[in-house]
Amino acid sequence: MDHLARWAAEQPDKVAAWFPDAEATPDDAALTYAALDARANRAAQWLIGLGLQPGDGICLLLENGPAMLELAYAARRAGLYYTPLSTHLRVPEVAYMLADSGARLLVTSPALAALAAAVQEGGIAEGLPRFATGAGLPGYQSYEAALAAYPAPAELPGDRPLGREFLYSSGTTGLPKGIRRDLLPGDRADKPDWTPNWLRAYGFARDSVYLSPAPLYHAAPHRYVTRTLDLGGSVVVMRKFDAEAALALIERFGVTHSQWVPTMFVRLLGLPEATRRRHDLSTHRVAIHAAAPCPVAVKQAMIDWWGPILVEYYAGSESVGGTVIDSHEWLAHRGSVGRAFDSEVFILDAAGEQVPQGVIGNVWFRNGTRFRYHNAPEKTEAAFDAEGRGTYGDLGHLDADGYLYLSDRRADLILSGGVNVYPWEIEQALAHHPAVAEVAVVGVPHPEFGEAVHAVVRAADDAEPGPALATALIAHCRERLAGPKCPRSVEFADSLPRSETGKLLRRILKERYLATPAPQAAPHAASQATPATAG
Numbered sequence: 001m002d003h004l005a006r007w008a009a010e011q012p013d014k015v016a017a018w019f020p021d022a023e024a025t026p027d028d029a030a031l032t033y034a035a036l037d038a039r040a041n042r043a044a045q046w047l048i049g050l051g052l053q054p055g056d057g058i059c060l061l062l063e064n065g066p067a068m069l070e071l072a073y074a075a076r077r078a079g080l081y082y083t084p085l086s087t088h089l090r091v092p093e094v095a096y097m098l099a100d101s102g103a104r105l106l107v108t109s110p111a112l113a114a115l116a117a118a119v120q121e122g123g124i125a126e127g128l129p130r131f132a133t134g135a136g137l138p139g140y141q142s143y144e145a146a147l148a149a150y151p152a153p154a155e156l157p158g159d160r161p162l163g164r165e166f167l168y169s170s171g172t173t174g175l176p177k178g179i180r181r182d183l184l185p186g187d188r189a190d191k192p193d194w195t196p197n198w199l200r201a202y203g204f205a206r207d208s209v210y211l212s213p214a215p216l217y218h219a220a221p222h223r224y225v226t227r228t229l230d231l232g233g234s235v236v237v238m239r240k241f242d243a244e245a246a247l248a249l250i251e252r253f254g255v256t257h258s259q260w261v262p263t264m265f266v267r268l269l270g271l272p273e274a275t276r277r278r279h280d281l282s283t284h285r286v287a288i289h290a291a292a293p294c295p296v297a298v299k300q301a302m303i304d305w306w307g308p309i310l311v312e313y314y315a316g317s318e319s320v321g322g323t324v325i326d327s328h329e330w331l332a333h334r335g336s337v338g339r340a341f342d343s344e345v346f347i348l349d350a351a352g353e354q355v356p357q358g359v360i361g362n363v364w365f366r367n368g369t370r371f372r373y374h375n376a377p378e379k380t381e382a383a384f385d386a387e388g389r390g391t392y393g394d395l396g397h398l399d400a401d402g403y404l405y406l407s408d409r410r411a412d413l414i415l416s417g418g419v420n421v422y423p424w425e426i427e428q429a430l431a432h433h434p435a436v437a438e439v440a441v442v443g444v445p446h447p448e449f450g451e452a453v454h455a456v457v458r459a460a461d462d463a464e465p466g467p468a469l470a471t472a473l474i475a476h477c478r479e480r481l482a483g484p485k486c487p488r489s490v491e492f493a494d495s496l497p498r499s500e501t502g503k504l505l506r507r508i509l510k511e512r513y514l515a516t517p518a519p520q521a522a523p524h525a526a527s528q529a530t531p532a533t534a535g
Contacts, residue, residue: 003230008037041153043074054079061085061108079160084217095124109133178374208233211258213241219317243267247279254283261502262294292502320390321365336403364389414443419484435463444513455487465492
């Protein structure tokens with residue numbers, strides 16, 4: 001009996017998951033534990049009946065909804081790997097992930113009809129069994145009709161391992177990398193009291209109500225939802241994020257736990273004061289955030305509003321290690337992402353030697369989990385050193401108390417005139433200017449320095465983008481940063497490229513400028529580009 005089956009037996013009528021539509025539907029889709037368990041059982045029968053063997057993989061191209069959960073649990077019970085695909089992928093990206101994962105089956109939904117049709121017409125899933133939920137789609141078999149052949153729950157084979165998610169990194173520095181771990185023995189599902197340390201640390205329990213405002217094809221939201229259900233709690237899953245709707249859901253469902261990314265905080269803080277104060281958030285005990293660095297001013301504003309309930313962690317899909325920091329610690333170590341949790345953290349130079357306290361180096365962890373990048377042994381090897389320590393490829397430093405402060409990813413480091421320049425430090429300086437809503441700093445080609453510091457800014461609503469503001473921002477940096485760190489050019493854009501989890505995609509900006517020296521790079525960027533050059 002796995003966790004879901006246990007709770008279906010003990011609390012069959014308890015709602016496992018609500019799926020309220022942020023755009024206002026009259027009724028919430030409420031999925032009880034009994035209903036979820038029965039659907040997962042029938043879907044597992046179907047997957048096994050298709051001839052899928054333990055260790056085979058399936059891909060799920062689905063929006064947030066009941067089908068994502070029932071198929072995830074079905075794949076677990078059938079001993080399969082399952083890969084949730086981003087609903088924002090383009091056809092070539094879907095083709096890459098279907099091929100790289102070795103998927104034996106694709107399930108999609110009418111909500112993604114355009115992308116599903118493009119996949120069908122492009123022939124990239126030729127020969128691959130394809131199914132669509134709900135009313136179905138042309139070129140796809142009916143998922144509901146397939147499950148109709150298994151009308152009732154039945155005993156599943158007891159000799160299969162426990163299936164698990166096969167996730168891909170977000171691809172901020174290139175194509176996504178598959179992160180594949182060995183399947184677990186089937187009896188692992190028989191441990192009803194098993195609770196990961198990170199869940200205990202955040203206070204998750206049977207009475208928890210977890211709000212997921214993010215897509216379930218991402219690692220963190222997916223894991224928080226399934227782990228909450230494994231503990232017998234309830235989840236509230238938004239179809240898509242809406243700031244005011246999220247506040248209303250916290251009040252309506254008595255949400256106790258939630259998980260966010262910094263861009264969501266920015267949108268929440270952008271709501272009118274009356275809207276922010278309209279909703280009762282008193283049940284909200286823990287607001288977890290991660291995925292991208294949170295500007296200090298934004299985090300301070302959220303603590304001022306919600307109280308010291310914010311908990312930040314630094315980790316990755318690879319799970320080689322991580323840090324965590326609560327609000328009280330953060331107020332004493334502003335800007336930190338915390339101390340190591342269930343692992344040890346080291347800051348090493350390029351030769352693998354530890355650097356002194358306060359010196360920026362490569363961030364490595366010991367005692368995390370082992371993993372392998374699928375079909376990429378060279379990348380797997382680069383993620384571990386000779387002592388077995390693992391890295392996500394980020395840079396940072398430790399303070400005297402062992403708190404970690406991130407700088408950037410190695411791939412984002414700017415080498416200007418022989419000086420290492422960290423974009424994150426410059427972005428933090430610019431973010432404190434009242435005219436800056438968002439900012440990204442990248443290195444662009446320069447004939448003399450190799451690379452020059454270039455800032456791309458989304459101006460605040462009440463600011464006027466243009467040469468005068470660009471000059472003011474460069475002067476603002478000169479007052480706060482050493483000369484080599486100051487931007488030599490500034491441009492303005494309507495938006496910055498980000499992943500769905502809010503991670504800044506600097507590589508997309510850098511690709512625009514590879515062949516063009518700064519500041520002439522600016523006209524290749526988004527609208528309202530206005531370069532200004534430092535003297």
